[in-house]
Amino acid sequence: MRVSRWLADRWVMIVALLVLGYLALPILVVAALSFNRPSSRLSYDFNEFTLDNWRQPCATSDMCDAVVRSVQIGFIATVVATVLGTLMAFALVRHRFRGRSGINVLIFLPMATPELVMGTSLLALFVSAGVPQGFWTIVIAHVMFCVSFVVVTVKARLAGMDRRLEEAAMDLYANEWQTFRRITLPLVLPGIVAAALLAFSLSFDDFIITNFNAGTTVTFPMYVWGAAQRGIPPQVNVIGTAMFAVALLLVGLSSLRGRRARRAALLAGPS
């Protein structure tokens, strides 16, 4: 009786934890496989513990080249998409103008279109325009699908901002540029940083659109895709685990900083 009562109170939480386990399982497997010495090239089973993969992550040099290329592409695409998207977000939140709904549709559509359709249509464009595919066509494609996500993220931050802070600055004789640099930008910055991180992770992990527009250029996801047919080197799992660790570290640091800032604000008392 007691047990069933306890279950009735907590079954939602229990189900939730089980689902989180389901979500975490593949990551644990990736981490475990990064310490594996596979029995054969095409085997996906755990065979024998080894540290070799971590000691020599670049034993297959193709893979490291692909990772470096993915980082380069991700970096360029992130910078361009973040600038373009932030400007658009400012226009949408801060200004009234004609054609707003058209712009909103233009921003929404890429997020609702299957990646496959965006990839193939861009391929059709490049082929018919005679543009050779490679590094820069990938960058162009990545900027295209990242911009919308940047706009949405920065827009949310901007819309939640208190306009009175800027008005106060102007009342205190700050000119427009000073107000922008000292008040607006610092307040929007977390939104812009979040948008940039999102753009980078979208770009770094994109396979479908890249696959159609890469020509012979190989990014990390494309390397994994190709290797899946020939046999995956265990170092792929090292990269996967390392990426996970870096992202988790970033999240941890930012939440720690947020907590410290909040505590400092509390100690300073109501100002």
Add this chain to the structure above:
Amino acid sequence: MTLLAPTRAGHPPPAPPAARSGRRRLLPYLLLLPGAAWLLIFFGVPLLQLAAASLYDPSGSLSTGYAMTWAVSNYPDVLQAYWPQFLRSFGYAGLALVLALLLGYPLAYAIAQKAGRWKNLLLVCVVAPMFTSFLVRTLAWKTILSDNGALVGLLRDVHLLAPDGRLLATPFAVVLGLTYNFLPFLVLPLYASLERLDPRLLEAATDLYASPVQAFRRVTLPLSMPGLVAGTLLFFIPASGDYINAELLGTPNEYMIGNVIDSAFLVRLDYPQGAALSFLLMAAILAVVFGYLRRAGTEEVL
């Protein structure tokens, strides 16, 4: 407040009111121009290009060039040839969606309403899978579902699986992979909706003698509708166009429409066919989406 500020800081030039308001009116267009141009050139124009390509003469080839013959027959032709893959795409994506709702709703609800101080940590756990590469994660399922793996061994021991039964390379594996890969997209908007749900409303419902089931159906579910609709779309659109799960976890018997489009463009180099299939996929998704939005009755999502 304008973003493009006067160049000489400290001394904004006193502009006549008319010129100033003119510049002000132009400013939003200047801010929008680069981004909108990028989207138009690399998203809008290519879609038209693809529409044109879907009407090319199918007898042409990449080396000899294609003739524009308004070959509308491309559409019935590809539908005739590939309708099983179309059905399978929507079948698998729909099945995965049902599974994801069964798993994702309790998860979102627990994080939003029951987690207390653990809320942020649990949210990170939901997003965490996306920190590793999509393909690497999907390959990890290959290890989990492997014929020599612990899971298959266990299921064989308890006779849920025949002694020679497999999990990998079955429709089950593909649906499981789809569910797994797109679950966070369903959970996050759902969480955002449920987080705003005032628990006092549920208390009021129980005070008025609603059973837990009634309270859920009449209070929680309607109030979470915006998140549910958004999450469903964010899940279903990529899932029905996906071909990675079918390729890595299935066999050609599980191929979805994405696999066909991929090979039409990259292996068979049959652009008219690939383009027609892409447009059919998009049209089918839009039809499903709009039909669903009308039934769900929350059109403000778009």
